[in-house]
Amino acid sequence: xxxxxxxxxxxxxxxxxxxxxxxxxxxxxxxxxxxxxxxxxxxxxxxxxxxxxxxxxxxxxxxxxxxxxxxxxxxxxxxxxxxxxxxxxxxxxxxxxxxxxxxx
Amino acid sequence: xxxxxxxxxxxxxxxxxxxxxxxxxxxxxxxxxxxxxxxxxxxxxxxxxxxxxxxxxxxxxxxxxxxxxxxxxxxxxxxxxxxxxxxxxxxxxxxxxxxxxxxxxxxxxxxxxxxxxxxxxxxxxxxxxxxxxxxxxxxxxxxxxxxxxxxxxxxxxxxxxxxxxxxxxxxxxxxxxxxxxxxxxxxxxxxxxxxxxxxxxxxxxxxxxxxxxxxxxxxxxxxxxxxxxxxxxxxxxxxxxxxxxxxxxxxxxxxxxxxxxxxxxxxxxxxxxxxxxxxxxxxxxxxxxxxxxxxxxxxxxxxxxxxxxxxxxxxxxxxxxxxxxxxxxxxxxxxxxxxxxxxxxxxxxxxxxxxxxxxxxxxxxxxxxxxxxxxxxxxxxxxxxxxxxxxxxxxxxxxxxxxxxxxxxxxxxxxxxxxxxxxxxxxxxxxxxxxxxxxxxxxxxxxxxxxxxxxxxxxxxxxxxxxxxxxxxxxxxxxxxxxxxxxxxxxxxxxxxxxxxxxx
Numbered sequence: 001x002x003x004x005x006x007x008x009x010x011x012x013x014x015x016x017x018x019x020x021x022x023x024x025x026x027x028x029x030x031x032x033x034x035x036x037x038x039x040x041x042x043x044x045x046x047x048x049x050x051x052x053x054x055x056x057x058x059x060x061x062x063x064x065x066x067x068x069x070x071x072x073x074x075x076x077x078x079x080x081x082x083x084x085x086x087x088x089x090x091x092x093x094x095x096x097x098x099x100x101x102x103x104x
Numbered sequence: 105x106x107x108x109x110x111x112x113x114x115x116x117x118x119x120x121x122x123x124x125x126x127x128x129x130x131x132x133x134x135x136x137x138x139x140x141x142x143x144x145x146x147x148x149x150x151x152x153x154x155x156x157x158x159x160x161x162x163x164x165x166x167x168x169x170x171x172x173x174x175x176x177x178x179x180x181x182x183x184x185x186x187x188x189x190x191x192x193x194x195x196x197x198x199x200x201x202x203x204x205x206x207x208x209x210x211x212x213x214x215x216x217x218x219x220x221x222x223x224x225x226x227x228x229x230x231x232x233x234x235x236x237x238x239x240x241x242x243x244x245x246x247x248x249x250x251x252x253x254x255x256x257x258x259x260x261x262x263x264x265x266x267x268x269x270x271x272x273x274x275x276x277x278x279x280x281x282x283x284x285x286x287x288x289x290x291x292x293x294x295x296x297x298x299x300x301x302x303x304x305x306x307x308x309x310x311x312x313x314x315x316x317x318x319x320x321x322x323x324x325x326x327x328x329x330x331x332x333x334x335x336x337x338x339x340x341x342x343x344x345x346x347x348x349x350x351x352x353x354x355x356x357x358x359x360x361x362x363x364x365x366x367x368x369x370x371x372x373x374x375x376x377x378x379x380x381x382x383x384x385x386x387x388x389x390x391x392x393x394x395x396x397x398x399x400x401x402x403x404x405x406x407x408x409x410x411x412x413x414x415x416x417x418x419x420x421x422x423x424x425x426x427x428x429x430x431x432x433x434x435x436x437x438x439x440x441x442x443x444x445x446x447x448x449x450x451x452x453x454x455x456x457x458x459x460x461x462x463x464x465x466x467x468x469x470x471x472x473x474x475x476x477x478x479x480x481x482x483x484x485x486x487x488x489x490x491x492x493x494x495x496x497x498x499x500x501x502x503x504x505x506x507x508x509x510x511x512x513x514x515x516x517x518x519x520x521x522x523x524x525x526x527x528x529x530x531x532x533x534x535x536x537x538x539x540x541x542x543x544x545x546x547x548x549x550x551x552x553x554x555x556x557x558x559x560x561x562x563x564x565x566x567x568x569x570x571x572x573x574x575x576x577x578x579x580x581x582x583x584x585x586x587x588x589x590x591x592x593x594x595x596x597x598x599x600x601x602x603x604x605x606x607x608x
Contacts, residue, residue, distance in 0.1 A: 011224030042225045046232030054225035055208055056217075056254070070211070073219030084216045 004064070005036045011057040012043045016074050020058035023075035030078070031087045118329055121169075121241065121278045124162025125155065127354035131323055131332040132304075140327070141269045141279040141301055143247075145293040146308035151319065151340055151352050152282040153183065154190065155308065156243040158351040159280050161192045164202045169240035172233045174206040174226075176249035183245075190351045191343035204233035210253060217256060223264035227271055234277060242277050248284035251295045262300055269301045292324065303327040309335065316463065316495055321354055337502055339465040355465045355506055368568075371482070371517050374412025375405070377587035378546070381563050381572040386544060390567065391508050391518035393488075393538050396548030400559055401578070402521040403427070404439055404585055405546070406484045409519045411441045414451040418481035423471060424456040425490040432456070432486075439584045453478050464495045464503040472510055483511060488520040488538060508541045543567040551575070551591060560591055 008024050010017035021039060028037050042049035042057055052061065060071040062085050075081050120135035129135045136142050136159075146152045156173075163169035173194070175183060184194040197203035206229050234242065244250075247265065254261050272279050281301070283293040288309050292298050298305045305324040310317060320335035338354040370385035373392075379385040386392055394402050410420040424432050432454060436443045446452035455474060457467070475483065485507075492500045511518040522538055539545055545564040550557055561578050563571040574590035 009225060011222065011228065014222075014224075016220055016222060042228040046228040049225050050206070050229050050232060053207065053211060054229070055250075056221045056223055057225040058221060059225065067214065069214045070216070072215065072217045073221045076219045080216075080218050084214075084218075 004062075005038060007038045007040060007052075007061040007063060009040050009042055009049060009052065009054045009057055009059045009061065012041060017041075017058060019076065020060075020074045023078065023081075024060065027075065027078060027081060030082070122162060122167060123155070124158045124166065125321075125338070125352050125354050126349065127336065127338075128321060128352075131321075131336060131354075132326055133330055136278055136280070136304065137326070137329060138278050139273050139276045140303040141273060141281065142304040142306060143281050143283050143293065143298045143302035144306045144308060145283045145285045145298065147285050147288060147310060150285075150308040150310040151338075152308055153178070153186075153245055154340060155352045156245050156280055156282055157183070157187050157192055157194075158190070160203065160241055160243055161190075161351070163241045164197055170202045170204075170237040171241040171243065172204045172206065172230060172237065172239045174208055174230055174233075174242065174244045176208045176210075176244070176253070177246055179209050180205045180207050189342045189344075192351075201237055204237045204239065206230055206233050208250070210249070217254065221257075221260065223261075223268060227268050230268070230272065231275070234272075234275065240276075240278060242272055242279045244279065244281040246282040246284060247297050248282075248294050251297070258295065261295075265297070265301050298325075308338075313495070313499070316499075318463075318495065318499055319465070321352075337465045337499065339463065339469065341466075341469070353465075353469060355468050355502075367515065371418075372412040372416060373405075374408030374410070375585055375587075377576070378405075378561070378563075381561075381576070381587075382544065382566055383569045383571050386517055386519075387568065388517055389512050389515040390543035391511055391520065391541070392544040392546060393520050393522060393542040394546045394548065395522045395524055395539075397524050397550060400548035400550060401580055401585060402523070402548060403432070403435055403486055404580060405548070406486045406519060406521060407436045407439055407441050407443075408584060409482065409484055410443075410452060411436075411446075413482040413517070414446050419450075419478065420446075420452050420482045420484070421475060421478050421480040422452070422454045422484045422486065423474075424454065424486050425459045426487055427456070429454055429456045438582065439580075440582065441584075453480070459490045459494050464491060464499050467491060467494070468503055468506055468510075471507065475510075475514065475516070480516060482517040482519070484519040484521075486521045487523050489522040504538060504541055539565070544571075549575075551577075553591070558591075561587065 006024070008020060010020060024037060028035060040048050042054060056072045058074060060075060062069045069085055071081055071084060118137040121138050122129050122135040144152050144155055160171035160173060163171050180194070187194060194203060194205070198205060208226060230242065233239070251258065251261055269279055283297045285291070285293055288311050292305065292307070302325070304326045307322045307324055309320045309322070311320070319338050319340070321338050322335045323331040336354055338352055341350045341353050343350045367388040369388040371388050372385050373379050373382065394405050396402050406422065410422055413420045433443045443452060443454060447454065488504070491503065495503070520538065520542065544566045547562050547564050549560045551560040559578050560575045562575040576590050577588040579586050579588065
C-alpha cells in the first residue's frame with residue numbers, strides 16, 4: 001500500500017511553523033513506504049482548521065482510515081513521532097535515525 | 105473637544121454591554137465593559153453555561169449583536185438541547201446567521217503532544233467564526249476543560265490564552281469565559297485563570313444553607329469601573345415558569361442609591377382612628393409593619409387596609425402566606441368586607457402561596473411579576489414572618505430589603521404583618537430585621553389588666569410624621585376593629601412574662 005496522507009496544520013510563517021515543516025520533510029524521507037504530505041496554513045484556511053477541529057498548531061494529522069492519530073508540537077523528537085504514528089524508519093541515505101538530544 | 109486633542113483617544117466612560125440579566129447589569133453600572141474579558145467562575149451546576157448563553161441570547165435578540173460560542177466541554181448539540189428550556193434556539197440563530205459555533209470539545213482521536221506548540225489553530229477558528237457572523241460577543245465555555253486537555257503544559261496554555269484574549273479584545277469583541285471552581289469559597293478558579301486573562305471576575309455560587317440551596321452572584325473584580333460588592337441572590341427560571349424574565353434571573357438587592365422619592369401624600373389605613381393616631385394616615389410610598397402575637401388582629405388590619413384602599417378608588421393586591429384564599433375571604437366577610445365582590449370588580453387581587461413552595465428569590469420574583477401585572481396602589485403581605493421559615497438569616501434579610509425597596513420604587517403603600525412568637529410582648533428575630541426597614545410600625549399586643557386580657561394597639565414608629573404615643577385599647581366585632589380609650593398605667597409592652605407594674 002502507498003499514498004497515505006500526512007497533513008500538517010501550521011499557523012503562518014512563525015519560527016515554530018518552519019521548524020515543524022522542516023522536521024516533517026525529514027520524517028517524510030525516513031518513512032517507508034512513501035507518503036504524501038499536505039501543509040495547511042490555518043491563518044489563510046481557517047475553514048479547513050474548523051473542519052478538522054484543530055486547536056493547537058502545529059498539528060500533524062495522520063489520516064488513517066481505522067485509527068487516525070494526531071501529533072501536536074514541532075515534531076522535533078523524530079523517534080517518538082515515528083513510534084506514535086507506527087512507522088518503520090528506513091535508513092535511505094545510509095544514516096541511522098538518532099533521537100534528538102533532549103534539551104534540559 | 106478635549107478628547108480629540110489627546111494623542112491617544114481613550115474613552116472616559118467604558119461602553120457597556122448588557123448581559124440580559126437585568127439586575128446583574130445594575131450591579132456593574134450598566135453591563136460588562138465592551139472589548140474586555142470577563143471570567144465567570146463557579147462550581148459545577150452553578151449556572152455558568154446558562155449565564156454565558158444568556159449573554160449571547162440577549163445580544164442576538166435584544167441588541168442586534170451577533171455572537172460566537174466556543175465550546176470546550178459539551179458538544180454543540182448538547183448545549184442546544186439543554187438551552188431549549190429557556191427558550192433559546194441555537195440552531196435557529198445559526199441558520200439565521202446570528203450565531204457561529206466553534207466546537208472545541210475533546211477529540212476522539214488519539215493525540216500526543218511532542219514539543220512546543222501554540223493555540224493559533226483555535227484563534228484562527230474563533231476569528232473566522234467571528235468574521236462570518238460579524239460577531240460582537242464571544243463566549244468560551246469552559247476554559248478549565250481546555251486546560252485539562254493540555255494538562256501537561258500549563259505555561260504554554262497561559263501564554264496562549266493571553267494571546268487569544270488579547271487578539272479578541274483588539275478586535276473590539278466582548279469576551280465572556282467560564283471557569284470551574286473546586287469550592288464555593290476559597291481559590292477563585294482552578295488553574296488560577298483569572299490572574300492573567302481576566303479584566304473582570306464574576307462568581308456564581310450555589311451554597312447549601314440549612315437544607316436550602318442559595319444561589320448568588322458576586323462581582324469580584326471589575327477593572328476600571330465601579331461595581332456593587334457582595335453576593336446578590338439569583339434564581340434560574342425556565343421559559344415555562346411564568347411570565348417575566350427567564351434564564352438566570354438576578355434579584356435586585358438594595359439599589360445602589362436610595363433614590364425613591366418620599367411622598368407626603370397620605371392614604372388611609374382603612375381605619376379612621378388609626379389614621380388619626382398616625383397623623384392623618386400612612387404615606388403613599390411607605391411600608392408599614394403590623395406586629396403582634398397570633399389572634400391580636402393583624403389580618404383584620406390587613407383587611408381594613410385593603411378595603412379602605414378599594415373604597416378610595418385604589419387597586420389593591422394581597423399575598424397570603426399563612427391562610428388559604430377561602431379562609432381569608434371568610435375572615436373578611438366576618439368583618440363586613442366582601443373580597444369576592446372587590447375581585448369581581450377588578451379592584452383586588454388575592455394570591456395565596458405556601459411559603460415552602462419555592463425559595464425566597466422565586467417568591468420575590470413572583471411578587472414583582474404580579475405587581476407589575478396588576479399595577480396596584482397598595483400591597484399587603486400576610487405574613488412576612490411566615491417567609492422567614494424558608495430561609496433564615498441573610499437570605500431573609502436580603503429578601504426584605506429587595507421587596508421593600510421594590511415597593512417604595514413603585515410608590516405603592518405597603519403593609520406587612522409579622523407574628524411575634526410570644527403572646528405577651530417580646531420581640532422576634534424577624535421583627536428586628538423588619539423594623540429597621542419599614543417606615544412605620546404598629547404593635548398589637550395582648551395586655552393584662554388585673555384579671556382581664558385586653559388588646560392594645562400602639563404606633564411605635566412613623567417615619568417623617570408625628571404620631572400618637574399612647575397605647576389604645578381595641579375590640580373586634582362583626583363590623584371590624586374599634587379603638588377605645590388609652591391604657592392608663594399600662595404594662596411594658598416589650599417585656600415578656602410578668603408585667604413590671606404587677607410587682608410594684
